[in-house]
Amino acid sequence: MSAxxxxxxxxxLAVVGAGIVGLSCAHAAALKGLRVIVxxxxxxxxxxxxxxxxxxxxxxQERGAAWNRARxxxxxxxxxxxxxxxxxxxxxxxxxxxxxxxLPLFEAFVRTEMGVGCEILSRxxxxxxxxxxVGTEVQAVLVSADSVRVESREAIPKIAAWLEQRxxxxxxxQTAVMSVxxxxxxxxxxxxxxxAAVVCPGDDFSGLYASRIAGYNLTRCKLQMLRLAxxxxxxxxxxxxxxxxxxxxxxxxxxxxxxxxxxxEAEQREHLEHGIHLIVVQNADRTLIVGDSHHYAATPDPFxxxxxxxxxxxxxxxxxxxxxxxxLERWMGTYASAADRSMFIDAPAPDVRLVMVTSxxxxxxxxxxxxxxxxxxxxxxxx
Ligand SMILES: Cc1cc2nc3c(=O)[nH]c(=O)nc-3n(C[C@H](O)[C@H](O)[C@H](O)COP(=O)(O)OP(=O)(O)OC[C@H]3O[C@@H](n4cnc5c(N)ncnc54)[C@H](O)[C@@H]3O)c2cc1C
Numbered sequence: 174m175s176a177x178x179x180x181x182x183x184x185x186l187a188v189v190g191a192g193i194v195g196l197s198c199a200h201a202a203a204l205k206g207l208r209v210i211v212x213x214x215x216x217x218x219x220x221x222x223x224x225x226x227x228x229x230x231x232x233x234q235e236r237g238a239a240w241n242r243a244r245x246x247x248x249x250x251x252x253x254x255x256x257x258x259x260x261x262x263x264x265x266x267x268x269x270x271x272x273x274x275x276l277p278l279f280e281a282f283v284r285t286e287m288g289v290g291c292e293i294l295s296r297x298x299x300x301x302x303x304x305x306x307v308g309t310e311v312q313a314v315l316v317s318a319d320s321v322r323v324e325s326r327e328a329i330p331k332i333a334a335w336l337e338q339r340x341x342x343x344x345x346x347q348t349a350v351m352s353v354x355x356x357x358x359x360x361x362x363x364x365x366x367x368x369a370a371v372v373c374p375g376d377d378f379s380g381l382y383a384s385r386i387a388g389y390n391l392t393r394c395k396l397q398m399l400r401l402a403x404x405x406x407x408x409x410x411x412x413x414x415x416x417x418x419x420x421x422x423x424x425x426x427x428x429x430x431x432x433x434x435x436x437x438e439a440e441q442r443e444h445l446e447h448g449i450h451l452i453v454v455q456n457a458d459r460t461l462i463v464g465d466s467h468h469y470a471a472t473p474d475p476f477x478x479x480x481x482x483x484x485x486x487x488x489x490x491x492x493x494x495x496x497x498x499x500x501l502e503r504w505m506g507t508y509a510s511a512a513d514r515s516m517f518i519d520a521p522a523p524d525v526r527l528v529m530v531t532s533x534x535x536x537x538x539x540x541x542x543x544x545x546x547x548x549x550x551x552x553x554x555x556x
Contacts, residue, residue, distance in 0.1 A: 181345060183366040184210045186550075187358050189350045189381065190373035191215075192222035193535050194528055196332050197543025198371045200253065203340035205551060210365060211333070211342060212358070214349040218329045220375045221535065224398065224506030226454050226462055227325035228411050229537050230266060232282075232291055232317035233421030239515050239534065240287055240423060245541035245556070247319055253540070254321075257335035259328050262457055265410030266320035269299070269492055271310040272415055274433040279315045281429040290318040303409040308494015322411055322454050325536065350381060355524055369524040369550050376509040382521050389517060391531060394448075394510040395473035396465040397481050400502035403459035404495065414492035416441065416450035444488060447481050451488045460501060463489055467533075469510060477503055508533055518546055526550060 186202045188195045191213035202209045229250050231243040254261050270279070279293050292315075299314040300307045307314070336342040349361040353372065358365040376393050378386045418424045419434055438445060448467025455461055466481045486497040511517075511531035516538065519527040526546050530538065541555070548555040 181210065181360075181363055181365045182343070184208045184343075185368050186210075187212060187365050187367035187370045188373065189213075189353070189358075189370065190375060191218055191333060191344065191346075192220045192373060192375050193329065193539040194375075194530060194542065195371070195373035196329070196336065197539040198373060198528065198546050199336055199342050199543075200332075200540065201543040201547035202551070203336055203342050205547065205553065207551065209340070209342045210345060210367065212345045212348050212350050212360060212365065214347065214361070216347050218333070221506050221508045223325050223329050224504060225325050225533075225536055226411070226452050226464065227323040227328060227536060228452065228454055229321045229323070230411070231319040231537070232266060232287060232315075233417070233423040234534060234537060235422035235515055236285070236287060236426065239538060242538040242541035243534070244319070245544070246538050247321060249540035249544070250321055250323070253332060253335075254323065256339070257331055259323060259331050260457065261321045262324060263322035263408065263411055263455060264318070264320065266317045266413065267299075267306075267410050268315040268413045268417055269307070269311045270313055270315075270415050270418070271491065272433060272436055273312060274436050275415055275418060276313055278418060278424060278427060278429040278433055279313060281427050282315065282424055285427075287423050292316050305404070305406045305495070306408060306412070306493055308492065310491065310494065316410070320411055324456055353381060353522070353525055355522065370526075371546055371550070372525065372527045374529070376507050378509070382519070382527050385519055385521050385527060386529070389511055389514075389529075389531070391509050391511050391529075392469050392471055393473050393507045394533065395468045395470070396506050396508075396533070397477050397485070398462065398464040398504050398506060399482060399485065399500050401461040401463055402498040402501055404461065404498050405459070407459065408453065408455045412451070412453040412492070414451040414488055416444060416488065417452070419445070420450040444484050447484060449481065449484050449488065451485065451492055453489065461498065463497070473507055475505070477505055508535070516542060518542075518549070524550065
């Protein structure tokens with residue numbers, strides 16, 4: 174039998190893409206007792222899902238469906254982490270502000286349904302919890318409890334291994350899927366038989382279902398990321414600054430965001446032009462993952478701009494009141510982006526779904542999305 178005609182078995186579901194979205198679909202299907210195969214062209218996860226902060230964030234997600242998905246995903250992440258032996262490295266999110274204009278926004282946010290589990294700390298109260306982190310310029314902190322952080326570089330391979338061992342999900346790596354004509358998937362290493370397929374291609378717009386993807390007017394977003402040496406203390410949670418209040422729609426869509434926006438446009442125009450907002454998360458060895466920036470293009474250039482890194486590090490210093498530790502690593506990531514939606518589920522054929530997260534929120538919403546897709550294909554509830 175030639176490699177192309179080799180048959181890899183018969184499955185209820187074939188998932189294309191082993192990033193967090195594909196793994197989430199495989200997980201939901203495995204929970205139903207379905208026979209699942211996951212196919213990915215890379216030898217190991219290499220896309221957005223391992224380049225990100227690993228921050229599963231609820232507070233700040235767009236009000237409505239995205240926020241609800243993040244809440245459900247947050248709950249599933251905790252179950253998966255426990256069962257797969259995956260350490261949760263941080264819990265909680267601190268959004269610090271250095272501007273008085275953010276205070277009415279904090280208060281307005283806490284009054285909405287999205288404020289559940291959130292509290293506003295004065296500078297003194299925040300300092301009492303973490304003296305090292307709260308610089309002299311910080312005026313207040315919005316703390317939300319419902320955020321968890323994993324180290325994606327370890328978590329994504331570990332979830333795949335757990336799905337394999339616990340549920341018998343099969344993984345076919347270094348294998349590109351060229352076409353889906355159910356019950357057959359034509360791959361670079363032979364044919365797979367499956368009753369249904371979910372395609373989760375990340376930011377590959379020109380492979381499977383390229384003409385349908387073209388209808389969504391997508392572009393790509395490029396982000397610069399840094400790993401810094403340990404600051405010598407443990408953060409009380411993931412950290413953001415004022416810029417995050419404009420970046421995350423759950424805050425920025427509230428009318429009370431307008432005065433803060435005007436002030437940041439006057440004071441931090443260069444940061445905003447590069448789409449910079451500050452996220453800081455911490456690893457078990459206390460090193461920090463710090464980012465990020467947002468540049469949009471059909472094919473983003475592969476070059477990391479040093480000025481962008483400087484601006485990110487300046488924001489770190491301003492938000493924490495301490496100089497940024499030495500840079501240990503730099504990398505870039507890209508994700509699919511749409512101006513008018515944070516995700517979509519398309520149905521190019523009756524038993525096929527095309528699933529793309531078109532915002533930087535796949536780690537936060539993926540598990541809920543996977544449950545919805547599998548409920549849609551196989552019936553039952555996504556809850
Ligand atoms: C720098 C950065 C930071 C981020 N931070 C966060 C964060 O903290 N929190 C958060 O919620 N989100 C974050 N995001 C967004 C999040 O990482 C993405 O939304 C998510 O990872 C997308 O997952 P995915 O599975 O769709 O894509 P990917 O992880 O890119 O996986 C897609 C996979 O599909 C495979 N593939 C594609 N086509 C084929 C084919 N034809 N055949 C075989 N294989 C194929 C690829 O090889 C790839 O492995 C961040 C993103 C980046 C880049």
